[in-house]
Amino acid sequence: QKYAHRYVVKTEHFQKTLPKRSPYSHKGSFGRGLVVGGSQEMPGSLVMAVKAALKSGAGLVTAGTIKSVIETIASECIEATYLPLSEMNGYLDNDSQILLDKYDAIAIGIGMGRMDETGILVRKIAKEANCPVVIDADGLYHIKDCLTMLEKRTPPTIVTPHPGEMAMLLNIPVPELLKAPFTYTLDFAKKYRVYVVLKGTYTIITAPNGKQAVSLAGNPGLAKGGSGDVLTGIILAMTMQDQSIFQGICNACFIHGTAADMLVEEMHSYYDLMASDVIEGISKVYRTFS
């Protein structure tokens, strides 16, 4: 009874709640997403999130990143559109112009680094975007000192930290967080009115209303740079397709972990699984469970 608000993400939930694609649908039916991030140092991470979002069913996805890397990454994902943003020393600059109202959901933070000017841009988007915003990776670093700003947002905010990032947001040591991850994330989600996706061997999903779920899917093949970026892309896509944000996030974690599990069972191993394989593996999950 004490844990009535908690449940485990199951295959049946996914099969039951995955939104159907109507024969009368068009790309506008599945959302227009924006991913803002990347830098000279980490252009690939952005591509993975964008590809994962498209592969999971998003209608349109735009990659917003520094001008100088667009030419390189555009050939990596020809289905996306690109929004060149201003740059300073290889990182996103705060005078970047983005028409935030054009998008149904926005993911920020991936591969963007920790430069001050980039942080100003992150906080501006979080403050002004009138749609669901997913904040990941370095984006979390940029908001850590102004979390109360999140309480003021009306549309949903989703933060997707790994334990190191969650501990940073809470300003506590990682071992402390890991003693009571359900409680820490629950308190945080309620306090700042955000959805929290605490990633790890098991991933804990918490809604601002206190509902919690744990996804058991996934394996050590995911312990490799880029896996988190793929998850963020899937979450962005599901946020735009699902009626319920919480359900959408649970389904995104199911897709991500189950893709990795199916790939390891059929053709890969914990050693060689790459984040881009996981993106391909999304097809297996949909073909098997949708």
Ligand code: APR
């Ligand atoms: N079992 C199951 N799932 C796992 C395992 C495991 N052993 N190891 C990792 N995962 C999953 C996590 O649940 C999560 O979904 O892989 C993903 C890893 O995400 P991140 O920790 O964000 O890792 P990464 O993709 O490398 O992030 C890239 O973002 O957070 C920053 O500092 C990080 O620069 C790095 C960048």
Ligand code: MG
């Ligand atoms: Mg990450």
